[in-house]
Amino acid sequence: MGKELRLMKGNEAFAEAVIRDGADGYFGYPITPQSEVMEYLMVEKPYEKTGMVVLQAESEVAAINMLYGGAGCGKKVLTSSSSPGMSLMHEGISYLAGSELPCIIMDAMRGGPGLGTIQPGQADYFQVTKGGGHGDYRLIVLAPASVQEMYDFVEISFDLAFKYRNPVIVLTDGAIGQMMEKVYIGEQKVRLTEEEIKEKYPWATLGKTPDRERNIITSLDLDPYRHERHNIKLQKKYKEIEKNEVRYEELNCDDADYIIVAYGTSARISQKAMDIAREKGIKVGIFRPISLWPFPKKALRQLSERVKGILAVEMSAGQMVEDIRMHSVETTPVEHYGRMGGVIPTPNEIVDIIENTFVKS
Amino acid sequence: MTEEIIIAGFGGQGVLSMGKILAYSGIMQDQEVSWMPSYGPEMRGGTANVTVIISDERISSPILTHFDTAIILNQQSMDKFEESVKPGGLLIYDPNGISNPPSRKDINIYKVEASKEAAAMGFRKIFNMIVLGGYLKVKPIVILENVIKGLKKSLPERYHHLIPDNERAITKGMEIVEAVQTA
Amino acid sequence: MSDTIIKEQIFKPENIVYKKTDLMTDNVLSYCPGCGHGTAHRILMEVIDEMGLQSKTIGIAPVGCSVLAYEFMNVDMQQAAHGRAPALATAIKRLLPDKTVFSYQGDGDLAAIGTAETIHACNRGENFTVIFVNNGIYGMTGGQMAPTTLEGMKSSTSPYGRDSQTMGHPLKMTELVAQLPGTYYVTRQAVHTPAAVRKAKKAIRKAIELQQQKVGMTFVEVVSNCNSGWKMTPVDSNKWMVENMFPFYPLGDIKVDGKLVKEV
Numbered sequence: 054m055g056k057e058l059r060l061m062k063g064n065e066a067f068a069e070a071v072i073r074d075g076a077d078g079y080f081g082y083p084i085t086p087q088s089e090v091m092e093y094l095m096v097e098k099p100y101e102k103t104g105m106v107v108l109q110a111e112s113e114v115a116a117i118n119m120l121y122g123g124a125g126c127g128k129k130v131l132t133s134s135s136s137p138g139m140s141l142m143h144e145g146i147s148y149l150a151g152s153e154l155p156c157i158i159m160d161a162m163r164g165g166p167g168l169g170t171i172q173p174g175q176a177d178y179f180q181v182t183k184g185g186g187h188g189d190y191r192l193i194v195l196a197p198a199s200v201q202e203m204y205d206f207v208e209i210s211f212d213l214a215f216k217y218r219n220p221v222i223v224l225t226d227g228a229i230g231q232m233m234e235k236v237y238i239g240e241q242k243v244r245l246t247e248e249e250i251k252e253k254y255p256w257a258t259l260g261k262t263p264d265r266e267r268n269i270i271t272s273l274d275l276d277p278y279r280h281e282r283h284n285i286k287l288q289k290k291y292k293e294i295e296k297n298e299v300r301y302e303e304l305n306c307d308d309a310d311y312i313i314v315a316y317g318t319s320a321r322i323s324q325k326a327m328d329i330a331r332e333k334g335i336k337v338g339i340f341r342p343i344s345l346w347p348f349p350k351k352a353l354r355q356l357s358e359r360v361k362g363i364l365a366v367e368m369s370a371g372q373m374v375e376d377i378r379m380h381s382v383e384t385t386p387v388e389h390y391g392r393m394g395g396v397i398p399t400p401n402e403i404v405d406i407i408e409n410t411f412v413k414s
Numbered sequence: 415m416t417e418e419i420i421i422a423g424f425g426g427q428g429v430l431s432m433g434k435i436l437a438y439s440g441i442m443q444d445q446e447v448s449w450m451p452s453y454g455p456e457m458r459g460g461t462a463n464v465t466v467i468i469s470d471e472r473i474s475s476p477i478l479t480h481f482d483t484a485i486i487l488n489q490q491s492m493d494k495f496e497e498s499v500k501p502g503g504l505l506i507y508d509p510n511g512i513s514n515p516p517s518r519k520d521i522n523i524y525k526v527e528a529s530k531e532a533a534a535m536g537f538r539k540i541f542n543m544i545v546l547g548g549y550l551k552v553k554p555i556v557i558l559e560n561v562i563k564g565l566k567k568s569l570p571e572r573y574h575h576l577i578p579d580n581e582r583a584i585t586k587g588m589e590i591v592e593a594v595q596t597a
Numbered sequence: 598m599s600d601t602i603i604k605e606q607i608f609k610p611e612n613i614v615y616k617k618t619d620l621m622t623d624n625v626l627s628y629c630p631g632c633g634h635g636t637a638h639r640i641l642m643e644v645i646d647e648m649g650l651q652s653k654t655i656g657i658a659p660v661g662c663s664v665l666a667y668e669f670m671n672v673d674m675q676q677a678a679h680g681r682a683p684a685l686a687t688a689i690k691r692l693l694p695d696k697t698v699f700s701y702q703g704d705g706d707l708a709a710i711g712t713a714e715t716i717h718a719c720n721r722g723e724n725f726t727v728i729f730v731n732n733g734i735y736g737m738t739g740g741q742m743a744p745t746t747l748e749g750m751k752s753s754t755s756p757y758g759r760d761s762q763t764m765g766h767p768l769k770m771t772e773l774v775a776q777l778p779g780t781y782y783v784t785r786q787a788v789h790t791p792a793a794v795r796k797a798k799k800a801i802r803k804a805i806e807l808q809q810q811k812v813g814m815t816f817v818e819v820v821s822n823c824n825s826g827w828k829m830t831p832v833d834s835n836k837w838m839v840e841n842m843f844p845f846y847p848l849g850d851i852k853v854d855g856k857l858v859k860e861v
Contacts, residue, residue, distance in 0.1 A: 060438055060447065060567070078692050086453060106691045111717035115684040118677065118714070122685030125675045126655070128692045148678050171453070232476050233434065233449035235441055247693070258673035258689075260652045260696060269667045271658075271676035324474030399479045 057238040063203040064089035064230040067133070067159060067223070070207035072099045075242035077128035078106040080119035082138060085171040086227035087161035090133040103244055113138040117145030117158070124154035125270035127250040127257030129211055133159035135227070136177050137168060139185070146220055147186025151272030153287070155214035157207065159223040161230040164368070164395035172395025173226035173318055178372035181222045182346040189284055191291045193221040193298065194345040196316040200234035208239070215254070217294055224345060226368070228318040228397065300343035301352055305331070309338030311411050312356060314377050315366040316342050319398065323366050326403035333404070335412055345373070350380035357381035362411035365389045366403055368396075386411070415445075415470050417555045418478055422463035422495050423487025428542030431568070432485075433464035435546065438564030439556035440468035448476040461490050468555055485549055489513055502597055506549050515594075523594040524552050526587055540583035547587020558584065620646045620671045627665050631831025633821030634662060636788040637730055638669055638701075640798040644805050645672060645697070654697045655689050657682040659711075661703035662736040670701075680711025683718035686725045697808060698725040704745040705735045708770045712744075715770065722779030722813035726804045729770065729816065732823040733842060740826035744768040747845055752826070767845065771818040772861040775852040781813035783852035787820045787843070789835045800850075813855065820846050 061069065068090045071079060076099075081091045091109060099105035110116035116132045123130035134142060139160045149156060160181065164174035181194050193213050197203045203225065210221040250257055261267040274280035305327060306312060313323040320341040330337040340356055342349050357363060363381055365374035367389070374389040381387050390406045392398045419436070423429045433449050440447040450465040465481075467473050484495045486507040492514065499505050501520045509515070510529035526548030532541040550556065556564075561584060565577055606612055620642035628634045645654050651672055658666040660679035667674035677685045682700035690698045707715050707729050715727070734752055735741040742752040742759060747767050749758040759767070775783040782804055786797035797819060804815035820842050824834035851859045 058441065060434070060441055060449070078688060080688060106688075108687070108691060110684070111713055114681070115687075115714050115717065118681035118684035119688035121677070121681075122657070122675060122688035123692050125685070126689055126692060130688070130692075145678060145681070152676075227453065228450065228477060231451055231453045233437060233447075234473075234476070235447060258655050258675055259693070260654055261671065261673045262652045267667075267671055268673045269676070270674070271667060273664060273676055275665075318477070322475040322477060325478075326475075328474060397477050399477075400475055401479065 059236050059238055060233050061200060061236045062089060062231055062233050063197075063200045063225065064161070065093045066200045066204040066236045067207060068093035068097070069238060070204040071131060072097060072103060072105060073239055073241050074208045074211055075103060075129065075244040076105055076131060076211070077244055078108070078119075078123045078130040079132065080108050080110050080116045080123070080130065081132045082110050082113045082116050082134065084113075084135045084138045086163060086173075087133050087135050087159065087230050089230070090159070103241070105244070113141040114145065117142040117149070120156045120158075121145060121149055121152070121154060124149065124156045125152070125258050127254035127259065129245075131157035131159070133161065135161045136163050136165050136174065139177060139180065143180065143185035146192065147188050147190060148272050149220045150186070150190035150192065151188060152270050153218040154220070154270065155211075155218050156220050157210045157214060157223060158220060159225065162224065162226040164393060170395035171227065173228040173397060174368045174393070174395060175226060175317060175319060176369040176372065176393070177224065178345065178367070178369060181224055182348070182376075190287060191219075191294070191346060193217070193219055193294060193347075194224050195221065195300070196224045196343060196345050197229060198317050198320045198341060200229070200232065200236050203229060204236050204238070213298060217290055219290070219294070224317065226318050295347040298344055299347050299349045299352070301349040302341040302343060303352075303356070304339040304341070305336075306338035306340060306356060308336055309360055310336040311362045311364065311407055312338045312340050312360050313364050313366055313403065313407075314340045314342070314353070314373070316345060316373070319366045319368055322398055322400055323403060325400035326407070329400055329404050330407055335407060337407060342373070348376050348380065350376070353377065353380045354382065357385045360385060362407075363387045364403070364407055364410070366398060367391045368398070369393060415555070417468045417483065417553070418481045419466045419468075419483045419485065420463060420478075420481045420495055420498065421466065421485040421487075422461065422491030425460055425462040427462070427487050428539070429462045429487065430464050432542040432546050433466045434568050435561065435564050436466050436468065436556065438568045439561045442560035442563040442567070443556060445470060446473050448473045450476040461488070463491065463495075483549065483553060485545060487545065492516065504552060506545070506552065506591070508545060519595075520597050522552075522596050524548065524591055525594050526591045528587065531586055531590060532583070535583070535586070537579060537583075540579055543580045543583035544587035544590070547584035548591035549587075550584065551588040551591050618643045618646045620651060622669055622671045624668045626669060628662060629825045631822070631824045631834065632662075633732070633788045633819065634730060636794055637728065637797070637819050637821065638666065640788070640794060641699070641701070641728060641801055642670055642672070644798060644802045648802070648805060650697045650805070653695070654699070655693070657685050657698070657700040659700070659702040659706035661706045663701055663703060663730065664737065666701050680706050680709070681714055682706065683711065683714040683723070683727065687718050687721070687723045690723055690725045694724070694811070697805060699728060699805075700725065701728045702730070703736070704729070704731040704733065704743045704770075708744040708768050712770075716774065716777070719774040719814045719816065720777045720779045722781075724808055724811045724813065726808050726815045726817065728801070729818045730821050731818055731846065732821045732826070733767070734823050734826040736823045736826045740823075740828075745770075747841060750841075769846070771816065771851060774814070774816055775857060775861055779813050780816055780852055781855045782807050782815045784816070784850045785818040785820060785846060785848050787838070787848055789822065789838060793848075818846070820848065
């Protein structure tokens, strides 16, 4: 944890972390509720401090493809958007995944479908954890639940992106992006030089030198058998990620009779619900998946064996609950409570649901 | 100690910045804080509100439906948030522009004539600091010294010459706040 | 038989009259015999070779017939999603300003699905070079109408000829981008005769040289034939191109040193 303490919005903390982590380029298109990311970067002028490029693209489509170009050169690049913009980006994300390019895409989710609302939502869960674009691919998805995590997850995400040559989604929402909390800021990292990139990422297109064959970044292969081998390789990589990169947090789960499973803003609200429930003598715990993919299935399964009921709380009609059901023991009831359209569930509503669905029955 | 506050009024009244200064003041005394604004088109001239939580413990939900304190600066906000004050909680308002004063009997109600006083002081922008002073008199959750430190942190350097004015406004608010009803 | 050249003599270095640049790989071109793409590839790679830029060059392949350009061009390359080559090139050039960056795009890629990326990269004055091969048709997908298809011209999706009333007018992208302040050198060339090839190569050289000076976008259109898509022999298609394409897409410089040299 860094030493410098600041009060920042989630979006600003994310942007500051990007500069501090030594990112090479941000390419984005304004959309509420995350426009502060690019605004902050433009004000901070990292191009003067670290040499980082900040560019406002003509569309989300252009922005995601700028990431492809930059990532193909081994550069640390990222973008941020919100749900409607994410839909536009998923074509490019499929190409990034197919070409195995590292990058970060931050999605500050808002209620949908369509233009929907600018208020927070969590209905992009399917889109980012199950696909979104075409083809068999997976994205690493991390869900911060505090402004500090908005900061911390930038470094973790870049590390994962380059470790596995895979896009990483930071899945957040308008509430976390807009709220201010204390943040500990880390040291300024130095950006990699071209020589260092060549050394670390020999696949990067930085110009063909006599000592190697030309590098090609592509997702195309017209030979089905060779392309299948590429797909098998990708699937192997995803298995590896599932083995190594599961992240979650448990709060008061040890003595819990009931657990709430929630991520991001919903997890924060659920903490309050947990406090209220415990004051009433109902032993509630929280299981917060931090990596939504890979989903913490083993830990959830073990937990599901010893509790009397599980409640999924999401700002959606019920998306993550499908994964929860799939990875809980059948004898434990799993219920879902969700609000949609930008409505945020309240702690008291959640407590009522637990009382009425589990405790009274 | 956990204090859950809603500050609500018109955009441009300094609602968000008042919340920010409170949050900073909390940080100055090593407390946990959160600041959660309403955002979007509401910002543009409509109503604005912000939820501020200051606590000795890790803050759970930054979004709340019930508050220990509501600081109300226009009628729409009064209509919306009077009911959200916890029984025994505090409601502070500026009577300027309030046609229907609060009617609940189970809460503590104070008023602070901040707009009037700001106009008298010839400096309308410090309106929100007068309100803040009124609140801190009733509930001294942060000490004045830390508020000044918080101001220094939250204001860009070029506005630091205004800190003495802000301090005067806070002190003024502390003087003029009046109890309307104590539950 | 002293005037007959035997095989051994041909291989002697002093008798070599032409040698393929090493910047073209030995892979067999996937283009139809008679297509202009191969020549356009070759002159572009010759320029990069002659300027000694191989180790500094990053090229972008589009979607279309030249999707596999990276199989033939012996430089580091990235293959872009349909129409997005200018977005990739923008980021690469911004992140690596001292590299030589080009996008190689067809008319479907550049003038239809990628119009926004093309116009905005040109308008920002990005310092890379666009090679725009215009043959008035979607070649790879089997000869459908392109935005550049001439009025009355038949394609598989305009089987009775392009009717501008219902199918829109052919789009002159090159004239369009020439009007943007971000473009510095805009020209239209062809590769159907040795003289045209020499001129086109000179234009590409100029574009790549200007790119080193970071003066803004350099944009070279190459009007080409598509004998398969047009359903003609290569010879007939070149004749048809001269008679029909050139009047609508006239060859020559449109913008030089940042100034229009032709009415557009």
